Amino acid sequence: MFETRKFIFLSSGQRRFVSVGLAGFLIVAISLLVMTKLRWHDLEIKALSIDLIKFAVTAWGGWGLILLYASSNSFNRIQHETKKFLYEDIPRAFGAALVKQGDALGTSVVQDGFGLKVVSENQNALTFELRNASGFSIHFLCRLNVRDLAILIFLPDAHSANYQKIYETSLSFLEDSGCKVKYMGVFGERWLPENERRMQLHIQRDVGDDFLFDAAKRTYAAQCIYGDLRAFSIRAQRGEARD
Known part of the structure; x- marks a missing residue:
């Protein structure tokens, strides 16, 4: 059976880059939702921001699993x-x-x-x-x-x-x-x-x-x-x- 986890090898720099990118994406999505309540009051933008937050949270869940495996598969571990x-x-x-x-x-x-x-x-x-x-x-x-x-x-x-x-x-x-x-x-x-x-x-x-x-x-x-x-x-x- 093909196991993709055996092909996950990430350096510490790569892990930080992806983590910062996902964190920034989540912050932007939350900021967008806040702005729809404070200034824009646009239902389409609000719905889009909610979808972006859901996507970011899902991405963080998958990324968390990858980080767990990558840390256990590291040389130091x-x-x-x-x-x-x-x-x-x-x-x-x-x-x-x-x-x-x-x-x-x-x-x-x-x-x-x-x-x-x-x-x-x-x-x-x-x-x-x-x-x-x-x-x-x-x-x-x-x-x-x-x-x-x-x-x-x-x-x-x-x-x-x-x-x-x-x-x-x-x-x-x-x-x-x-x-x-x-x-x-x-x-x-x-x-x-x-x-x-x-x-x-x-x-x-x-x-x-x-x-x-x-x-x-x-x-x-x-x-x-x-x-x-x-x-x-x-x-x-x-x-x-x-x-």
Whole structure:
């Protein structure tokens, strides 16, 4: 289906020019109506001025919708919503990791035991450290490019030779979910102490055009990130213990 809203791209100067023009048109129409009451007393001019006011109000209604979309489709708005997803939605998904047990009153609550903190940041991306209750940690980078959500997971380099077996269930689940998963290799990470080496796995999700402005989609994606990274952390720790 043809969506004209995808072709609406207006600069701030264009928005101001059209807004001033419509405002001037409305002022002229109202002034004309006032003049028919104060001086001219012409019914035809009065009817014309009323029609012009109706047209101006209708035009303002349509222009208001265009302005709403143009502001949400602006670079600043996209950057703002991207940061909100990275800094608020993802940590919220990890912070909500509580499991209630018992009856409806919640006789006991089990803390998931995973803590999340930001290690480094760059444009449209954050690197997080995910640490469990025993102190074991892995890192992951999350990058959002409007409709593409990329996760780069940094895992112990010793797992690279046997990663398909260690992370078999997690990899199978991601592939069944339609995610693209790619083994990137082992690299020294300059943001880690002593340039420690890590195995990298790249996960890519197609989140859709309207992802940034859909709270349900953002919440779901953040919860998926939590579930995926929790599973990778548990398997990474088991792999370390096995080694």
